[in-house]
Amino acid sequence: MSTFKVKVLYDFQGEPGTAEMSVYAGETLSVTRTDVGEGWWEGLNPQGQSGLFPEAYVERIESGPPNIPPPMPPAQSGWGSSTTDNQDDEWDDDWDDDNTYSEIGNSNNSNNKNKVEQSFYANEPNQNFNNQVSQLHRPNYNADNVSLASTNMGDNKGTITKKSLNIFSASVKSGLEGYILGTTKDGGSSISKRIRIYRDSDDILGRWEPLTQPYTVQIASPKKATKMGGLKSFIAYQLTPSFTNIEVSRRYKHFDWLHARLTEKFNLVAIPPLPDKQVSGRYEEMFIEHRRAQLQEFINYMCRHPVLSLCEVWNHFLTCTDEKQWKQGKRNAEKDQLIGASFCLSVDAPEKELMNSLVDVKIEENMRYMEKMDQCIKNLMQTAQDQQKKCENMYKREFSRVGESFFALGSAFEYNQQGMYSKASVDVKNIGTTYLTIAKLYEEQGKIDWQPLFDKLYIYKGITANLPEVLNMQRMAEQKKKDCERNPQVQQMALTDVRRRADVITYTVFAELNHFQQERDQDLKRALKDFLQDQLNFYKNIVTKIEDTLSQFE
Known part of the structure; x- marks a missing residue:
């Protein structure tokens, strides 16, 4: 093919020992080549060196009007893949794209196969709600007509995060209107598992049915692997569920796909966030271990959630080791019709009708509470990050300076001793050595207490940022119910059904709020207790070292 010029938009560090080239x-x-595959191009840098670099990091330099036919459609991202079926199976990831299924591995374990085969996903066709509800009065806003706007936000460390610019983004594809008006087709008996909500009192309007068989999942042993003859590198994390004790291998892109499916299906449930994508430094040991710890926090929250921990796509993610079944499970998950508000078709909520006066007050209180929690969590996260940096830099530097000053004074005591032993000199040098040791302790301490606290708060920051959207869904459901009540064309029987479905959404929202409160009172409290214990151990260690140095003066 003919060569062409491109301009590099972002720095990229090639992995040593591979064909990647730093740009x-x-x-x-x-x-020189664009058919390398999987989002990679080959070319020459200004020094004449040849290598591979990400297509997403460059833009083509146009030299004039093209005199060639229109470009062919882009090649499929699968390595050597050419079928339409495989096109549906690819997971796009601009930072780390490759064929997904070759990394799942094959397994002859019949238990895993049976688990996947028993999974159920609804496959009813989508409904056109607008035609069926055109006679009903609509509010001024229409969530289904709001475009989903988002942008990528980055920082100078190569971290990429997505920030939504649309406050109704969680309900754009929710099917809220269709569910409230009863136009969403009910799967009926095809819904394999019912989700129960209990009402304990007016203070606790909703509570998820607790888990009867809780379990854990450990993520460990991140491994660097290669493919395409060493041209591509990736990190695979090993997950072991306690209910199977069978290890599965997953990459970050697999977690990313899972998170997208969970967010689409459960917009009335707060989904914990994943760690941000990283463009540079992906293969550094400290980064890999830190990401493992962050993914463990995500997994722990998922395992404790009464709804998320039992959903089919999560079970498929944790257990599937067969390539063909993985593909089928992925297709089934992406065809699931019980998503958004339609998820409430599988919810068994209390029959008692909710009073608007009670609900509205609690919703408003929780809105203010979430806003306050979100701000305070962000502030504490910033403090934790600042303290960790100070431990690694400023505190270490200051205590090193103290230690060096004492050590220099002890050396000065020896100046006129003509090489003879001086206890005074040794004692003063010991003070310096002690403070140099304390400086080293400070350097390591930030990773022991402040960083785990930051990772825990990161999960809750994602939850508190998500819950206001969940509360807005309840408000929109309530508004749709009021519109129906004002519409004289809506029959009383239909109005009763609308009220019931609006109450189911409200019960679902309060059940999720109740779960957040429980997590705050148990999990977050435990994390703060561990933080204090780590701080106590740290300062006890410092006191012990100073006491040992002091004892040498006696």
């Missing part, structure tokens, strides 16, 4: 923003490269 830097502003450079002009000559592209």
Whole structure:
């Protein structure tokens, strides 16, 4: 193929020992091959060196009007794949794209196969709600007509996060209107598992049915692997559920796909966040271990949630080791019709009708509470991050300076001793050595207490940012119910059904709020207790070292 020029938009550090080439923003490269596959191009840098670099990191430099036919449609991202069926199976990831299924591995374990085969996903066709409800009065806003706007936010560390610009983004594809008006087709007996909500009192309007068989999942042993003859590298994490004790291998992109499915299906449930994507430094040991710890926090929250921990896509993610079954489970998950508000078709909520006066007050209180919690969690996260940096830099530097000063004074005591032993000199040097040791303790301490606290708060920051959207869903459901009540064309029997479905959504929202309160009172409290214990151990260690140094003066 003919070569062409591209301009580098972002720095990229090639992995040593591979065909990857480091490129830097502003450079002009000559592209020699675009058919390498999986989002990679081959080219020459200004020094004449050849190598691979990500297509997403560059933009083509147009030299004039093209005199060639229109470009062919982009090649499928699968390595060597050419069928339409495989096109549906690819998981796009601009930072780390490759064929997904070759990494799942094969397994002859019949238990895993049976578990996947028993999974159920509804496959009813989508309904056109607008035509069926055109006679009913609609509110001024229409969530289904609001476009989903988002942008990528980045920082100078190569971290990429997505921020939604639309406050109704959680309900754009929710099917809320269809569910409230009863136009969503009920799966009926095809819903394999019912989710129960209990009402304990006016203070606790909703509570998920507790888990009867709780379990854990351990993520460990991150491993660096290669493919394409060493041209591509990736990190695979080993997950072991306690209910199977069978290890499965998953990459970050698999977690990303799972998170997208959970967010689409459960917009009335707060989904814990994943760690941010990383463009550079992905293969550094400290980064890999930190991401493992962050993914463990995500998994722990999922395992404790009464609804998320039992859903089919999560079970498929944790147990599937067969390539063909993995593909089928992925297709089934993406065809699931019980998503958004339709999820409430599988919910068994209390029959008691909710009073608007009670609900509205509690919703407003929780809105203010979530806003306050979100701000305070962000502030504490910033404090934790600042303290960790100070431990690694400022505190270490200051105590090192103290230690060096005492050590220098002890050396000065020896100046006129002509090489003879001086206890005074040794004692003063010991003070310096002690403070140098304390400086080293400070350098390591940030990873022991402040960083785990930050990772725990990161999960709750995602939850508190998500719950206001869940509360807004309840408000929109309530507004739709009021519109129906004002519409004289709605029959009384239909109005009773609308009220019931609106109450189911409200019960679901309060059940999720109740779960958050329980997590705050148990999990977050335990994390703060562990933080204090780590701080106590740290300062006890410092006191012990100073006491030992002091005892040498006696």
